[in-house]
Amino acid sequence: MALLEVRDLSVVFQRRGEEPFIAVDGVSFDVEPGQTVGLVGESGCGKSVTSLAIMGLLPKRGAKITGTVKYDGTDLLKLSDREMRDRRGRDLGMVFQDPLSSLNPVVPIGLQVSEVLERHRGMPRKEAMIEAKDLLDKVGIPDPNRRLKEYPHQLSGGMRQRALIAIALACRPKLLIADEPTTALDVTIQAQILSLMKELVQDLGTALVMITHDLGVVAGLCDEVNVLYGGKVVEKAMRHKLFAEPRHPYTHGLLASIPRLDAEPGEKLTPIKGSVADNIPWSQGCAFAPRCPNALDVCVQVTPAEEDQLGRLLRCHNPVVPGTPAAEEVPV
Amino acid sequence: MLRYTIRRLIQLVGVVLVLSLLLFAWLRVLPGGPVSALLGDRSTPEKAAELTKQLGLDQPIYLQYFKFLGRALTGDFGVSTGVQPGDSALDIFIQRFPATLELSFFAIAIAIVIGVPLGYLAAKRRGSWFDNASVVGSLIGVAVPVFFLAFVLKGLASSALGLPSSGRQDAIDATRVTGFFTLDGMITGEWDATFNALVHLILPSIALATIPFAVIFRITRAAVLDVLDEDFVRTAESKGLTAPVIRRRHVLRNAMLPVVTTIGLQTGALLSGAVLTEKVFGFPGVGEALAIGFERRDYPVLLLLIIMATSVYVVVNLLVDLSYALIDPRIRTR
Numbered sequence: 231m232a233l234l235e236v237r238d239l240s241v242v243f244q245r246r247g248e249e250p251f252i253a254v255d256g257v258s259f260d261v262e263p264g265q266t267v268g269l270v271g272e273s274g275c276g277k278s279v280t281s282l283a284i285m286g287l288l289p290k291r292g293a294k295i296t297g298t299v300k301y302d303g304t305d306l307l308k309l310s311d312r313e314m315r316d317r318r319g320r321d322l323g324m325v326f327q328d329p330l331s332s333l334n335p336v337v338p339i340g341l342q343v344s345e346v347l348e349r350h351r352g353m354p355r356k357e358a359m360i361e362a363k364d365l366l367d368k369v370g371i372p373d374p375n376r377r378l379k380e381y382p383h384q385l386s387g388g389m390r391q392r393a394l395i396a397i398a399l400a401c402r403p404k405l406l407i408a409d410e411p412t413t414a415l416d417v418t419i420q421a422q423i424l425s426l427m428k429e430l431v432q433d434l435g436t437a438l439v440m441i442t443h444d445l446g447v448v449a450g451l452c453d454e455v456n457v458l459y460g461g462k463v464v465e466k467a468m469r470h471k472l473f474a475e476p477r478h479p480y481t482h483g484l485l486a487s488i489p490r491l492d493a494e495p496g497e498k499l500t501p502i503k504g505s506v507a508d509n510i511p512w513s514q515g516c517a518f519a520p521r522c523p524n525a526l527d528v529c530v531q532v533t534p535a536e537e538d539q540l541g542r543l544l545r546c547h548n549p550v551v552p553g554t555p556a557a558e559e560v561p562v
Numbered sequence: 563m564l565r566y567t568i569r570r571l572i573q574l575v576g577v578v579l580v581l582s583l584l585l586f587a588w589l590r591v592l593p594g595g596p597v598s599a600l601l602g603d604r605s606t607p608e609k610a611a612e613l614t615k616q617l618g619l620d621q622p623i624y625l626q627y628f629k630f631l632g633r634a635l636t637g638d639f640g641v642s643t644g645v646q647p648g649d650s651a652l653d654i655f656i657q658r659f660p661a662t663l664e665l666s667f668f669a670i671a672i673a674i675v676i677g678v679p680l681g682y683l684a685a686k687r688r689g690s691w692f693d694n695a696s697v698v699g700s701l702i703g704v705a706v707p708v709f710f711l712a713f714v715l716k717g718l719a720s721s722a723l724g725l726p727s728s729g730r731q732d733a734i735d736a737t738r739v740t741g742f743f744t745l746d747g748m749i750t751g752e753w754d755a756t757f758n759a760l761v762h763l764i765l766p767s768i769a770l771a772t773i774p775f776a777v778i779f780r781i782t783r784a785a786v787l788d789v790l791d792e793d794f795v796r797t798a799e800s801k802g803l804t805a806p807v808i809r810r811r812h813v814l815r816n817a818m819l820p821v822v823t824t825i826g827l828q829t830g831a832l833l834s835g836a837v838l839t840e841k842v843f844g845f846p847g848v849g850e851a852l853a854i855g856f857e858r859r860d861y862p863v864l865l866l867l868i869i870m871a872t873s874v875y876v877v878v879n880l881l882v883d884l885s886y887a888l889i890d891p892r893i894r895t896r
Binding site: 285287314315316317318319320323324326328331332333334335336337338341345346349350381383394397398 | 793801891
């Protein structure tokens with residue numbers, strides 16, 4: 231049985247006097263124990279909302295969540311606030327995007343790590359501090375004894391993210407959700423943080439849901455990849471398969487828009503046309519159709535269904551033929 | 563930190579010097595004067611001239627000022643001509659300041675104890691009827707003039723509840739130790755004296771607390787609203803921490819900086835003399851002395867009290883600035 235089973239998860243934001251906004255539209259995916267699964271897409275595709283819905287961190291008012299999120303067989307969405315509080319930090323950990331704003335500026339690092347241990351493992355403060363020191367050491371923060379007493383502003387960006395990872399993994403959760411953990415960091419630090427995460431989840435046997443817009447992160451880390459567009463999964467496959475043969479025009483476009491070091495000088499990038507519309511309707515045709523180079527008439531009339539093609543899930547009427555080079559060049 | 567504190571205290575000396583000069587000139591410009599106030603209807607030109615000479619008011623104003631400065635350095639601030647004629651101005655301050663301190667303490671305590679939790683709850687339930695009602699309530703708190711509220715409390719509450727509405731303590735035989743009547747009784751074991759002083763404080767401190775309460779409430783609410791949107795609160799939630807820990811350690815500790823500033827400024831304002839409230843309730847503090855001093859043109863008392871009020875205000879502000887470092891480590895390490 232999968233560790234995490236997300237089925238038909240939908241999140242609709244409804245504000246008084248405004249049109250309901252469908253942020254996540256029937257997303258399903260599984261995470262096996264110890265597996266790393268990527269959720270990939272542009273900003274606004276619903277990947278962060280998906281993670282917050284799993285963690286139970288969406289506002290109680292104004293967000294309507296449907297579907298099931300089964301963790302070890304229990305539907306997290308049906309748990310009470312108190313039961314969910316007991317699980318967050320113990321069974322599920324989360325690492326956020328901006329390490330500076332995600333740490334409390336007026337509380338020493340040590341306490342921010344040890345408070346999770348005090349809460350979920352019932353450790354007294356002293357014991358939790360010793361464990362916190364070990365954790366900081368484990369995530370590669372030098373001189374952890376000194377750092378325990380320091381405040382977030384005294385740490386570098388990379389070290390802050392290491393501290394956040396230590397917090398998320400303090401109680402050895404079986405599932406870690408990382409929401410763009412490297413986006414706010416320097417490129418050199420990004421690589422360090424990614425290899426640290428890879429190492430830690432392997433050592434601890436933690437399953438990882440990696441949320442990113444960066445296919446480079448996916449390539450280095452994920453076993454399975456879900457590509458999201460407009461709140462729906464448009465393509466799902468194992469990593470090698472997806473990179474070798476992207477079939478959905480959106481996936482294809484994402485891969486084609488990555489600058490490559492081995493490109494000829496003067497060669498143009500091929501970005502995806504346009505940008506994500508505010509409220510993408512899947513009710514009439516494919517939401518990606520307006521930006522899609524492969525769009526047919528049927529694409530704007532009939533919503534494509536999810537099809538299983540030899541271990542690959544695809545939601546497209548006119549997928550990219552394997553081997554097609556980057557779509558037509560668009561002058562930048 | 564020490565150098566900073568010393569620099570601020572030296573600045574205070576400059577502030578006091580300039581202020582005393584301005585006050586000296588300004589008080590002399592006011593129509594009337596101690597002579598006519600003292601003599602009243604019995605004034606004749608001869609008597610007036612004699613008293614003017616006796617008080618040293620016939621000399622050029624700059625001479626008067628330098629004489630004042632010279633005497634002030636020895637601790638002599640002159641003799642009251644109106645508030646408590648014959649008493650030294652300094653004695654009047656020393657005798658009345660504890661009363662104002664006591665009253666301000668209770669007023670600000672009421673304002674904090676109600677304002678901070680209410681502000682937190684209102685922010686937490688943003689947009690609810692509770693939030694809206696308390697925002698409107700705080701508006702009323704700011705808008706109702708203190709003298710009006712003081713009169714209402716004096717007229718209605720004191721007769722309905724049987725609370726005393728004037729003075730600091732009934733004429734009971736109590737031993738004086740510190741000048742703080744509520745403390746004196748505790749020290750000497752005269753609990754009835756403490757109780758009596760406390761009962762006298764109820765109505766004036768409620769009247770005095772309304773504006774600080776309203777300001778503290780609104781600042782707390784705004785600060786908590788800001789902090790609740792911060793990423794680190796979401797991190798705290800993602801750790802599964804209990805609600806009290808999140809509230810105390812993650813929300814309130816961050817929201818406290820502006821709140822502490824406000825509390826400091828409000829305390830400073832109260833300590834500088836709650837003129838209206840003390841006058842209405844006949845509370846023998848600095849504020850009442852200021853009111854009487856202006857009526858009777860009591861130059862020495864006014865001068866000293868206003869200078870002391872200013873100094874207290876500056877010192878309280880300094881304490882607020884220093885407290886930042888305690889609350890916010892980002893300021894401490896800079």
